[in-house]
Amino acid sequence: MHSPNCALCQPDDSHNVLWRNDKLRVIDAEDPDYPGFTRVAWNDHVCEMTDLEPPDRRHIMDVVWLVEGVMRVELMPGKVNVAQLGNYVPHIHWHVIPRWPLDSRYPDAIWAPMRERSPEQLLAWEVFRERQYGLLTAYHASLRVALNSL
């Protein structure tokens, strides 16, 4: 169920695990460019979503949608991006990413090169991003409350 060389298979009691159960864990990605970026990682070493049994698939998606829902209420992103790629770490982990028109790659995907921005835009994003950091404690608290009542 675990793979010795997989980063997501190592015991994970790091401070950025926001919540866990016996199936999965919800992680603050701590990405400095995307405050609120949250990951949902399966505990066992499973590569593709269609390798999961349907009830497990529904369970992880229910958690992904719960994260998206709480994120929208608490952080009010312009758009939410949701992705399960796993080319580097082939162990199911969903990215749930709040996006804003001023972030460094919008409207491109976060894996695209950074966009050219004017000094005014960079400053505005800096100020906005700091404000978003200030919302994270409440976001994470709401997330835990919602996950506990799942």
Add this chain to the structure above:
Amino acid sequence: MHSPNCALCQPDDSHNVLWRNDKLRVIDAEDPDYPGFTRVAWNDHVCEMTDLEPPDRRHIMDVVWLVEGVMRVELMPGKVNVAQLGNYVPHIHWHVIPRWPLDSRYPDAIWAPMRERSPEQLLAWEVFRERQYGLLTAYHASLRVALNSL
């Protein structure tokens, strides 16, 4: 239910619609770099997955997983990438993307810059990609059979 300026809200009877029902359609993305790249688009203009009612959310995800499952059997990708971004077109559409170690951006996301490849690698990918094109008719036929029995 439809938005006048949204590309995905226009009547869509194009040849690359592989299957449709009253809720959604399955589309061949016809991306020359990623043979088999398939999209699942919601018919109504809905922006985020958490704007859908839970049964509709389950329905579109069931179709996404059916696409992934048939893709794995017919095209045998090294990895499947699944994403719902919508920064350019904020109307739910899932990308289901077969990836191979020789494709032009692997292991990066398809939105990342192209990777440097040697002439030998480029040639090998060209040959492999042509072979993949040859599998698409069978892939699309299997997809329709599976979708019809959903």
